[in-house]
Amino acid sequence: MSLTTVTFTKTTGPYEVPVTGSLTTDQLLSFKPFTQWVANMSPTIHVEDVAVTDVHWFGPRIGFMTIKSTARLMGVGAPIPGIAFLRGGSVAVLVVLRCEGRKYVLIVRQPRVPVGQAALAEIPAGMLDGDGNFVGVAAKEMQEEAHISFAPSELVRLSVGHKQYPSPGGCDEFIEYFYASAAVTPAFLRSLEGRATGCAAEGERISLTCIPYEDLWCSVGDAKAAVACHLFENLVRTGGLNDTVTTTRIFRGPSELDSVAAGLKEE
Secondary structure (H helix, E strand, O other), X not given: OEEEEEEEEEOOEEEEEEEEOOOOHHHHHXXXXXXXXXXXXXXXXXXXXXXXXXXXXXXXXXXXXXXXXXXXXXXXXXXXXOEXXXXXXXXXXXXXXXXXXXXXXXXXXXXXXXXXXXXXXXXXXEEOOOOOOHHHHHHHHHHHHHOOOOOHHHOEEOOOOOOEOOOOOOEOOOEEEEEXXXXXXXXXXXXXXXXXXOOHHHOOOEEEEXXXXXXXXXXXXXXXXXXXXXXXXXXXXXXXXXXXOOOOXXXXXXXXXXXXXXXXXXX
């Protein structure tokens, strides 16, 4: 059934497009990834109609949405592919821990049903919240997934020039990348290995490990890790970033991890 109409813009000006589906208008327009999808549409792509085909709820709010649209370049010719899985932006953090002259990358392992992996190795990442606070979400994910507390001011943005889209053929997701680094003791590295973390309320079952930085490229299949390293190394190469710590604090032992974990349980 018809929900509402939304306003797109083409080269000749704004135009209205009907949207069908089972949501109310308020529910549809409250889902920021959908309104951003509409706002970001190129004027040279003419959208004729939109159908909301599937909605996945995270409690009282929409988490994911699948839509199918009819769209044509400049409004002529055959339709171009118009199915999209909308989930919005996310963040990923390259965490480099420096110990006795070597660099290690913090890795989280967790079940990933879409790829059939029980313990997929990735760098810490998470979905963007509704207010678009990229660095705040990055810091929050570090606490929840790694029990490491970096202040937002201690995270450096790696994304430059344009958004990073991991799967633009079917999904609107874009990833903002950050870098954080600290000096740590051997005791701190040992306390990270195998540590169980994650937000139980969100069904996360995460364990931690560290991989030598020089081995990361051939040790994990996480595309986020590859992109983060590429951005980091090229920013260092071009002088846009120093290959050094982002905090003067030294992480010394398990008590620091336990303190962050205890704080999360109290929230």
